[in-house]
Amino acid sequence: VQSLYSSQLGGIVTDACMMGINVDESLVLHGHGVYEHVRVVGGYVYQLDDRVDRLMTMSDRANIRLPKKWHKDQLKRTILETVAAGKCMDGTVTVLLSLGRSHGVAYGLGAPDNAGDRAMEANLYIIVTKEHPSRAASDEYLRGYRVKTSPIPCTYGYFARLKSMDRFQDTMVMLDAQADGC
Secondary structure, three states: OOEEEEOOOOEEEOOHHHOOOOOOEHHHHOOOEEEEEEEEEOOEEOOHHHHHHHHHHHHHHOOOOOOOOOOHHHHHHHHHHHHHHOOOOOEEEEEEEEOOEOOOOEOOEOOOOOOOOOOOOOEEEEEEEEOOOOHHHOHHHHHOOOOOOOOOOOOOHHHHHOOEOOOHHHHHHHHHHHHOOO
8 A cells, every 4th residue: 555545544644554444433343335446547547537426426325424525626636645645656546435433323323322422424535556567467467367157146226336345245256256266
């Protein structure tokens, strides 16, 4: 990882020791978060407008209310600043939006405590990963991949259009493929 923006930290870090996501974050505990991947090739961030639009649509669908300061232009700017801080010319940007830190709250529903109901505040994480130069010339890339149809059912409808942190189904498909050498 080259750089990380964290709304919890309030900025961008490039020191790996400072990079992390809290264990009480809703995307970690409950899978309540959405994400988007954006490619960086030759220093150019591809399809940034479309990806940010899709991310904002998914956050609405996942009931993750963004603070007003995270409007489209600000999200794009923060992504570009994080890529620049990581000095990444070729790689991947992963943008994560989480419902927020749990504080005894499950799935965005307030749970009474001594201080009363606490409002969830969405959190933003931007992870910039540099592509390893040898990956493009790897045997797998040049040879191709063996694929199969998995018996694990696909996601349909509403959830098929929502890239959420709940990746259990994807994990099961990958495990099935790996067991058959795919």
